[in-house]
Amino acid sequence: MSSPKPSVKIAVLGPGTVGSQVVRLLTEERDELSARVGAPIEITGIYVRDLAKDRPGLPRELLTDDASGLIARSDVVVELMGGLEPARTLILEAIAGGASVVTANKALVAAHGPELYEAADAANVDLYFEAAVAGAIPLVRPVRESLAGDHITRILGIVNGTTNYILDEMTRRGLDYEVALKQAQELGYAEADPTADVEGHDAAAKAAILASLAFHQRVALEDVYCEGISAITSEDVIAARETGQVIKLLAIAERAGDGVTVRVHPALVSVDHPLAGVHGAFNAVFVEAESAGGLMFYGQGAGGTPTASAVLGDIVSVARHRAIGGKGPLESNYAVRDVLPITAARTRYCVRMAVEDRPGVLSAVAEVFASHGVGIELVRQVPGQTHAGLILSTYAAPERDLRATVEGLRASDAVAEVKSVLRIEGE
């Protein structure tokens, strides 16, 4: 054999929960990881903002507050700081200096993905971000490589553990939304201010990344339609169960004509769909492809150690490329589909309402649907006290027609109240 390979020098930026696990694993598993890389690996340093702070468990001699100096002497830069800045600037600095980059920074990839991809492609270095999409779940490699000879038509993802936990508790234990949220907060699944989770913002960032991956498409965060779960009631959950469905907060990216739509909202999913079996704080992404059909990827979407596993897998890949050659797929090779507003999406709706309890009401309601060209698939009457309950499911129709229908229902004398409107997905 030839002379020993020079070692691959790895910089870790950010000593937080994920970073300290990554450092631990890089240290403990160094020999095995080096064997998989094909060359010795070595941590050149760990960037921290404040050197004075005590950091138990991290090797003191590797800590530095000079990020640029650290980056300049590294082959692989692992960004685990989170937030947009200085993460973005440091990653661009690393790429410009010829280093490959691994990041777990969801907010950054969602907001500035295209800029980073283009910089990496121009510099001919790798930019890997498996942990930014769905924590430990391997998704980027399957989508970019395993499905490289296929075409994805749709992605449906449960990508926020907090909201899945809340909805699952509402479904399986009959809890009210507020009680389930409080329980999630007590267990540490939800923040004191749960807005980013329950209003779907976290899922929207992941939806933008998933859509970009699936459709080789620039999808900006502001292109993602976003609706959270805070309006979901026990009544919605019970009505869903009665028709063999569960409510899940989904991140959806799908082809719509020549464009794509990207949206996050609660949806009714059949109990027979694999996504219905995703309980607790777990995540799962269901991918539909032309040849492969339906595929699902399930696992933990958050947490220091699971996320570290995904980061390590990326480090081995990009370090291997440094050691023996090769490069991951191009990222900035974009298709030119338009990202369409949600009104262009085709969905089914389930509309639950209180109606006047008199003859002719069903025909008046049906007339509203017909006037907007929306077909009714199923009608269910539910006895009520002052008003009768009516639950209607539609055939698939453009979202804009469904919205106009709901407006028409709200304006109709026959309808006392439109109690909830939920999209039906996964069919």
Next chain:
Amino acid sequence: MSSPKPSVKIAVLGPGTVGSQVVRLLTEERDELSARVGAPIEITGIYVRDLAKDRPGLPRELLTDDASGLIARSDVVVELMGGLEPARTLILEAIAGGASVVTANKALVAAHGPELYEAADAANVDLYFEAAVAGAIPLVRPVRESLAGDHITRILGIVNGTTNYILDEMTRRGLDYEVALKQAQELGYAEADPTADVEGHDAAAKAAILASLAFHQRVALEDVYCEGISAITSEDVIAARETGQVIKLLAIAERAGDGVTVRVHPALVSVDHPLAGVHGAFNAVFVEAESAGGLMFYGQGAGGTPTASAVLGDIVSVARHRAIGGKGPLESNYAVRDVLPITAARTRYCVRMAVEDRPGVLSAVAEVFASHGVGIELVRQVPGQTHAGLILSTYAAPERDLRATVEGLRASDAVAEVKSVLRIEGE
């Protein structure tokens, strides 16, 4: 930029269901695939045994019955013939000549994997076999690359669609085994001679490949303990449901002390486990890793088009390595754990039996368990006609002790019949 890259020359061996889909996709998607590879791709020829046979849909001018000549002028050889020979000889010929290989041949990889891996590593070429494990489901890349910085502790797989269909029909529609099997045959899910599926032989081949992948371990087909589903009755299915479980045929590979055990058998799985939600002829593989925790990969495990999707993904990867450099992970880099017999596995058992209807029976039965050191977790009495029914679940214990316990029960005066013995998995 530099001068145009030379094209990557691809040979397809075997024009069957998968092969013709692969040829169709390579032709239809040539431009897009070439862009992903980083160089033009080109089919050099399609090997068929009998040139005289009519093959609608395949380009006549590409057909050849000279396999060696075709291999000699190709960079990538795609083996889709199935069977051990001549597939093995032709793959070794391709590797020796410096070509990279993609195969979907489960039987061959299970029987001769180590020989092929070593040949590929020695020749420094790629050997990819995503489609040989679980059809369209991306599994090899996630296990070899995404989890490259993690340690897999256990794999539980539903890797045979026929048996999952039969068990699912028994569970969800209350069909008897014979009726469900007949229905599977009518729908084309099961062969006229269903032995390879229902006795677990197909799953055992996949278990050997999965175990080799997960544990970097040589696992031969004859090391896999194998038990099929033909003895499963409606009574078993009903008893499972009453305790919140379903019956699945699982391929299991797990660490056991310093070694690993690899086995295929029907198992009780909690309805809350993600594997319980895998219906019909779908496949899924649940992977447990030290850092990542539980991950599941779900999709179609068979079929021409889904399998072709996995083959295409492999072709793009190995062709990209030819065009721009790089190489997949080494395969022959084996750990040195022993493959242990199933008696070394630790499992829980659920034992269903008919017992004499008299005082002292439970204590006699409990004494048999105690004498082999097996703890009882749960006892359920079921009224019967001539005999009482008794269902016992044990705590985890070595399989050898559980087996001795069952022998003891069969010999006991208190026990009229041991009706079924099922392992409980996924906990």
